[in-house]
Amino acid sequence: MPLFGKNIRSARDKATESLPLLAEVSSHEFSLKLSYSAKSSEGVRLKAGPGLVARLHSMLAGYVKGESELVEPLPVALGTASPFIARLPGSMQWLQYNHKRSAVTRHALVVLESVDAIDLVYETLVCGLLSGETDPLGYPDYNAIVGGVVSHFDEVTGDLIVRAVVGWGGKGVRGDTERNAAGVLAGLFNNVAGDTHAIGTVPIDRPMASPGSGGLACQHCGFVSGLERVFYCPKCGMRMLRA
Ligand SMILES: [Zn+2]
Numbered sequence: 001m002p003l004f005g006k007n008i009r010s011a012r013d014k015a016t017e018s019l020p021l022l023a024e025v026s027s028h029e030f031s032l033k034l035s036y037s038a039k040s041s042e043g044v045r046l047k048a049g050p051g052l053v054a055r056l057h058s059m060l061a062g063y064v065k066g067e068s069e070l071v072e073p074l075p076v077a078l079g080t081a082s083p084f085i086a087r088l089p090g091s092m093q094w095l096q097y098n099h100k101r102s103a104v105t106r107h108a109l110v111v112l113e114s115v116d117a118i119d120l121v122y123e124t125l126v127c128g129l130l131s132g133e134t135d136p137l138g139y140p141d142y143n144a145i146v147g148g149v150v151s152h153f154d155e156v157t158g159d160l161i162v163r164a165v166v167g168w169g170g171k172g173v174r175g176d177t178e179r180n181a182a183g184v185l186a187g188l189f190n191n192v193a194g195d196t197h198a199i200g201t202v203p204i205d206r207p208m209a210s211p212g213s214g215g216l217a218c219q220h221c222g223f224v225s226g227l228e229r230v231f232y233c234p235k236c237g238m239r240m241l242r243a
Contacts, residue, residue: 036110036169038117038147039181041189043161043204046197048153048237052160056126059149059162059191063184068128068148069105071098073234074120076224081120083110103138104129108146111167118165122225122234123152130166130184142170143177145184149192153232154202160237161202162195164188216240 053070060068074081078097082090098106108127112118118125125148132144140146147166154161166181166188192198217224223235233240 032171034169034171035173036114036167037178037181038112038115038165038167039185040117040150040204041164041185041192043163043202044189044192044195045154045157045199045202046160046162046195047199048158048160049197052237055195055197056124056149056151056162059164059188059195060126060128060130061191063130063187063191064128064148065131066104066129067102068126069102071101071105071109071120071125071127073122073124073223073225079121083113104134104140104146107140108148108167111146111169112165115167117167118150122230123150124234125150125165130188131180132168140170142168142172143174144168145177145181147184147188149188152234153237155231158232158237158239159199161204162192163204164192 056070057068074093074097078093080090081093081097083094085091098109101109105127109120109125112125112127113120127146127148129140130145130147132141134140134144145166145168147164149162150165151160151162153159164185166185168177168181193201216230218233218236218238218240220233220238221236223233225234225240230240232238
């Protein structure tokens with residue numbers, strides 16, 4: 001053993017000799033309590049038709065403060081995108097897909113994806129700030145309510161299934177936020193159900209998503225779906241043709 005190592009060991013031995021062994025030491029505490037919540041309504045079945053994107057945006061009318069933003073389903077190459085920063089390569093994909101969006105939209109995605117209220121492998125989100133304030137950098141406060149409508153094309157009929165979704169939370173909680181969120185959710189749901197193409201409500205039945213294993217490309221818009229079995233393009237709603 002080199003002399004250098006010996007010296008260090010003997011110095012350490014001396015130090016432990018002079019100190020009693022403590023079962024507990026005085027410590028500084030650090031903790032972070034993050035709390036995210038979301039509520040989702042039943043789905044409303046709509047006949048797909050012209051002006052679909054504009055109609056989805058208009059379903060936030062009366063609630064959205066400022067702009068609403070459309071987030072389309074994830075392209076297959078980014079199918080494992082995840083807002084959990086330590087999870088690579090998912091978090092890198094997430095940033096790649098979302099770095100140009102507004103602060104409100106990124107916050108909404110973190111909240112809604114963290115609690116599994118939406119699945120961007122096959123769903124489209126139109127979201128905005130629905131209630132509350134943002135900080136000077138534009139990020140919603142913990143008691144602000146974000147969300148909007150989530151849609152996907154029904155595998156059997158090709159109808160559009162739309163539901164309302166709201167989310168909130170962060171480094172704090174306030175007792176009245178959940179009640180406010182329930183009110184906003186009801187209002188959004190009425191907007192969805194009041195759409196001229198609405199033909200009734202449906203229970204939400206999620207298709208089996210298997211991120212990254214899809215690969216069927218839409219002949220109409222070129223979108224490559226991350227779903228293994230998909231009959232309608234998650235992005236444009238056209239029938240997928242099989243080779
Ligand atoms: Zn398509």
